[in-house]
Amino acid sequence: MTDRVSWNLPVLAIVIALAGLVPQPARAESQAESESANTESNDSPRPPMGVTAIDRPDDAGDGIIVKWTLSSDDFKNVPEGKTRKVVRYEILRKTIHSDKEDEFTLVGEATFQKTSFVDADCERNAIYLYQVVAVEHVDSKSEAVQAAVPITAILQYWDTRRTWFLVMLVLVCGSVILFIQLARGGMELKVRKIAGLEAVEEAVGRATEMGRSCLFIPGILDINDMQTVAGITVLSRVAALAAEYDAMLEVPTSRSLVMTTARETVQAAFLGAGRPDAYNEDNIYYLTDEQFGYVAGVTGTMVRDKPAACFYMGAFFAESLILAETGNSIGAIQIAGTAMPSQLPFFVAACDYTLIGEEFFAASAYLSGEKHQLGSLKGQDVGKLIGGLLIVVGCLAATFASLANVDDTLMHSVVSFLTDNVLGNKGFLP
Amino acid sequence: MKRTVPLVIAAFTGFVLIVSYFIPYAQSWGEEAMIWFDILAAVAFVLGGGNLLKTHLQKISNRRAGWGFSLITISAFLITLGIGLAKMGVHPAEKFPEFAWSGDYLSQSSGFGWIYDFVYLPLAATMFSLLAFFIASAAFRAFRAKNTEAMILLGTAFIVLFGRTHAGIYVSQPVVDWLTAISGAEAGSLAGLRLDRITSTITSVFILAGNRAITIGIALGIVSLSLKVLLGVDRSYLGSEE
Numbered sequence: 001m002t003d004r005v006s007w008n009l010p011v012l013a014i015v016i017a018l019a020g021l022v023p024q025p026a027r028a029e030s031q032a033e034s035e036s037a038n039t040e041s042n043d044s045p046r047p048p049m050g051v052t053a054i055d056r057p058d059d060a061g062d063g064i065i066v067k068w069t070l071s072s073d074d075f076k077n078v079p080e081g082k083t084r085k086v087v088r089y090e091i092l093r094k095t096i097h098s099d100k101e102d103e104f105t106l107v108g109e110a111t112f113q114k115t116s117f118v119d120a121d122c123e124r125n126a127i128y129l130y131q132v133v134a135v136e137h138v139d140s141k142s143e144a145v146q147a148a149v150p151i152t153a154i155l156q157y158w159d160t161r162r163t164w165f166l167v168m169l170v171l172v173c174g175s176v177i178l179f180i181q182l183a184r185g186g187m188e189l190k191v192r193k194i195a196g197l198e199a200v201e202e203a204v205g206r207a208t209e210m211g212r213s214c215l216f217i218p219g220i221l222d223i224n225d226m227q228t229v230a231g232i233t234v235l236s237r238v239a240a241l242a243a244e245y246d247a248m249l250e251v252p253t254s255r256s257l258v259m260t261t262a263r264e265t266v267q268a269a270f271l272g273a274g275r276p277d278a279y280n281e282d283n284i285y286y287l288t289d290e291q292f293g294y295v296a297g298v299t300g301t302m303v304r305d306k307p308a309a310c311f312y313m314g315a316f317f318a319e320s321l322i323l324a325e326t327g328n329s330i331g332a333i334q335i336a337g338t339a340m341p342s343q344l345p346f347f348v349a350a351c352d353y354t355l356i357g358e359e360f361f362a363a364s365a366y367l368s369g370e371k372h373q374l375g376s377l378k379g380q381d382v383g384k385l386i387g388g389l390l391i392v393v394g395c396l397a398a399t400f401a402s403l404a405n406v407d408d409t410l411m412h413s414v415v416s417f418l419t420d421n422v423l424g425n426k427g428f429l430p
Numbered sequence: 431m432k433r434t435v436p437l438v439i440a441a442f443t444g445f446v447l448i449v450s451y452f453i454p455y456a457q458s459w460g461e462e463a464m465i466w467f468d469i470l471a472a473v474a475f476v477l478g479g480g481n482l483l484k485t486h487l488q489k490i491s492n493r494r495a496g497w498g499f500s501l502i503t504i505s506a507f508l509i510t511l512g513i514g515l516a517k518m519g520v521h522p523a524e525k526f527p528e529f530a531w532s533g534d535y536l537s538q539s540s541g542f543g544w545i546y547d548f549v550y551l552p553l554a555a556t557m558f559s560l561l562a563f564f565i566a567s568a569a570f571r572a573f574r575a576k577n578t579e580a581m582i583l584l585g586t587a588f589i590v591l592f593g594r595t596h597a598g599i600y601v602s603q604p605v606v607d608w609l610t611a612i613s614g615a616e617a618g619s620l621a622g623l624r625l626d627r628i629t630s631t632i633t634s635v636f637i638l639a640g641n642r643a644i645t646i647g648i649a650l651g652i653v654s655l656s657l658k659v660l661l662g663v664d665r666s667y668l669g670s671e672e
Contacts, residue, residue, distance in 0.1 A: 060454035156454050166452055169653065176654050180663060224467050226652050229659060229667055236666035256478030257471060265667055285485045286478040290550070292557035304496050318561060325564040339648040341641050349572035350564075357644045361651025364664055372663060376654045383650040 045073040045085045045134045047142035053130045053151040061124035061155030066091055067116045071134040071142060074112050084112060085136055091117045092131040096150055104131055104144070122153040164421045171386060176379030183375030191374050196335050196353035197366050200311075203333045204241040207308035213248040214238065215307040217298060217323065219314020219338070220254045220291055223261050226361075227339050231314035232258070232265055233364030234337065238311060239269035243278055251284040252301060254294040259286045295319040299326040312336040312351070313360065316343045324350035337363060387423075394418040433668045444660040482507060513541040586632060593629025601625070 048068040056063030073085035088111050092104040110117045122128065129150045134142040183189055207214045216238055218231040235251065242249040249266065253259040263284045270279035287297040299322065302310070310327040312320070312334070320336075320343040327334045328350050336347035337355030347354045355363055358380065365373035394415065401411035443463050450460030486500035512518075517531050518541035526532035536543045575581045592598040602625040610620050621627060658664040 058454060060457050159452055159454055162452050172650060172653050173657050176657050177661075222471060224464075226656060230651075230655055232667040233655075233664060255471075256474035256481070259481060260474070260477065261667060268666075268668075282485065282488070286481045288482075289478075290554070292554040293550075295557050296553075300496070300499065318558060321564045321568060322557070322560055325568055339651070341644050341648075344644070346568065349568040356647075358647030358651040361648070361655045364655070364666060365658075368666070373658070376658055376663070380650045380654045383653070384646070387646050387650075 044140045045136050045142045046071050047145045048089060048132050048134050049145065051130065051132045051145045051147045053147045055151060055154050056118060058156050058159045058161050061153045062122050063118055063120045064122050064128060064151055064153050065116055065118050066130050066132065068132045070115060074134065076113060086112050086134045088112060088135050089114065090133045090135055092133065092144065093119065093128050096127040096129055124153055124155050127152050172383040175382035176376050179375035179378040180372045183371040189374050189378055191366065191377055194359050194366055196355045196359065197363055199335055199353045200238060200367065201241055203309035203335060204238065204245050204247050206333055208245040208247040210308045212308035213250050213305060214242055214309040215302065216249060216251045216311045218253060218258055218262060219316055220294060220319065221315040222255045223257045225315055227315040228258055230361050232261055234313045235262060236265045236269045237364065237367035239266040240273050243270040243273035243275040246278065249283060252287050252298050254287060254289055256286055259284060291317065291319060295322050298323060302326050302330055306330045307332055310334045312347065314338065316340055321346035321350060390418065390423055394423060433665060436668055437662050437665065441660045510545055513545065589625060590629050590632055593625035598625035
């Protein structure tokens with residue numbers, strides 16, 4: 001398909017360009033006449049200029065970018081009492097087939113002062129020709145200005161904007177796998193103590209001693225969110241402890257799939273602890289998908305049952321503080337873990353222990369105590385090291401760039417390359 | 431088998447999503463995978479509804495503490511479900527006037543829309559408004575000056591809270607003017623000492639730096655955990671084989 005287009009395209013382009021060349025003087029003439037008429041009668045706006053169309057880079061062959069220069073009637077500011085001569089631009093397109101040509105049809109509009117439009121509804125390898133018209137209103141439109149050559153939307157096999165992100169991903173994943181393998185091979189790993197996770201056993205033990213339940217809340221998002229998965233992995237460790245200590249574990253969920261997963265996880269944990277008889281699936285139940293309905297249900301349970309330990313592990317939003325403060329008011333020992341930076345201060349203020357960001361994702365590995373799981377934490381450290389080094393290099397480059405001559409383009413390019421690509425949303429922080 | 435099949439599905443879907451992120455041609459594969467998830471989640475609604483009924487009916491039947499709340503929950507659930515499914519009060523859509531049920535179930539005239547607007551929303555807003563009181567109680571505890579760190583936190587919180595109000599500018603401006611006068615500094619050179627400016631510096635430098643550090647940690651944590659899940663190193667979420 002691509003091969004057929006590749007030789008068809010230049011031929012068609014030449015044909016169209018030649019066809020366009022012949023009537024050019026006449027058209028230019030008529031355009032000049034039209035312009036003078038416009039100036040005199042002030043009827044329709046003057047057309048945009050330099051219309052070009054290019055294939056949108058890094059896409060699946062479904063986008064074309066149309067660009068133009070503003071109509072000379074398209075002013076940024078309009079004097080008071082006057083109306084805009086150019087209100088919008090209409091973008092027209094026709095498909096060129098080898099045997100026939102379609103009519104131009106409207107594919108989109110751009111407001112005044114805009115000089116480009118992305119036609120995201122293209123078919124891969126189809127040949128399109130574009131026109132742009134400046135519009136005042138329905139009855140007042142400029143002449144249509146056509147792109148010089150037709151264009152084809154081509155499939156790109158690689159999204160070049162994400163290359164640096166891939167490099168980072170490979171480095172981090174590679175180091176995680178490497179350290180897992182090293183740990184499996186018997187390498188000794190030292191992992192710092194995380195107070196919040198050390199307190200999990202204490203919390204479950206306390207609940208057992210007091211004869212009260214443990215409440216585990218796996219956030220309010222579904223199982224496709226990584227925080228919920230992380231919460232469920234922590235749940236398996238908490239459930240194992242609860243089974244061992246013979247403590248009651250209650251898990252209200254806000255998603256049906258999370259409920260099903262949590263049941264499987266807790267059942268497996270009770271089985272692993274040799275207490276399958278102590279598992280009660282009714283303790284893991286669904287409340288509602290609605291955020292505040294869920295909050296009402298959980299806080300009601302807290303106030304009525306007064307659990308001795310509350311665990312908040314997952315994705316939380318505005319409900320974080322309501323839950324944590326209610327837990328605090330009933331005197332429960334509270335451990336929270338989330339990757340929502342905006343909710344962390346609330347948990348820090350209201351809970352006894354808070355797992356901040358990466359600690360939350362490390363919880364499962366930490367609690368399991370398995371060597372190969374702990375190896376993954378060391379792999380994360382390599383990622384942090386790379387990030388730290390890049391930040392230091394970036395800071396130094398930015399400092400030199402500001403201290404040195406402002407025209408020191410090398411330093412400025414280093415800084416912009418680091419911030420835009422390696423450290424920016426195309427690299428370390430996608 | 432019970433763990434292997436889900437693991438293979440999870441790993442396959444995960445790798446498809448990764449590939450679709452980097453290769454434009456595969457973008458639609460990722461979208462397709464997400465549609466499959468949506469279908470599963472929609473089916474799971476039935477599971478959730480069934481569990482809700484079972485849990486609360488058991489509670490009512492056993493006359494356990496708070497069974498009255500369960501009764502209200504089940505009544506509300508069934509009434510809303512019935513009104514929604516029957517499309518009570520829904521006028522036919524303009525396109526299909528001959529079909530009584532063709533209108534939007536959330537339209538203004540619908541019973542479901544009425545329940546949503548006049549029952550659910552006010553109740554949700556009530557729960558949300560509790561946040562204001564909880565913020566006050568949490569702030570009271572968090573800002574108690576017990577040690578040096580807590581005092582720094584209290585001082586910073588005071589500056590940020592005060593600096594975000596007009597009063598912050600009105601109070602700090604005369605102080606800045608006085609400092610400028612006694613130090614003989616150029617006019618405006620000490621404007622950075624105004625509370626609103628200090629607030630801006632705290633939020634855009636210190637808080638932002640801390641936030642970014644947390645975000646980098648989170649990103650690495652997600653990568654590591656995702657990899658462990660995809661490779662089956664961490665299977666704790668899958669339940670048992672038995």
